Amino acid sequence: MKRETGQPISDMSEPYYKYHLFFCTNQREPGAACCANHGSVRVREYAKQKIKELKLAGGGVRVNTAGCLDRCELGPVLVVYPEGTWYTYVDETDIDEIISEHLLHGRKVERLLI
């Protein structure tokens, strides 16, 4: 990841993962809004598989599950670090777009930003 001048020395090292994705897969009590109610476990698994197929792991992409990211009302959500881009999604089609646009071309998918 290219760094700009003017940043503190301590921030100039390369990140361990270029794109580190965290999918909230938290299951809250019945009736409460939560990402798990929107297929987040299935979609996270899809993303992981797709990253593997595209051999993006070697390119510094890592997909993880996470506990509650505390943005339940906007869920299902995922966050891409280190840049801290937050997305919502409906299904696998949206994940394909995030992979092809954001991860492969470095372009944010504006319509899915939260």
Place this chain on the structure above:
Amino acid sequence: MKRETGQPISDMSEPYYKYHLFFCTNQREPGAACCANHGSVRVREYAKQKIKELKLAGGGVRVNTAGCLDRCELGPVLVVYPEGTWYTYVDETDIDEIISEHLLHGRKVERLLI
């Protein structure tokens, strides 16, 4: 989080969480190195409780559990985003130091970096 000049426009927005901590709490098969074998579940719970007591959540600190972060041999590990600082720890004492140094004063704990 203060931003320096020279960064792209797209990176100039404030991160949703100032410090977003992810603890690997993955349990691998018996015999394999994994963070869960080093008390990561207990220590993550301690960190969460401590952040609550210190009322740091309102200051933009979030503690999450995560699946395998794939740095098992260096575990137990946690990562602080958005800066992408990776730490190991032995027990709650190290977490106290990460909280007081990194989260409260913005200073990395060099001896725990991986």
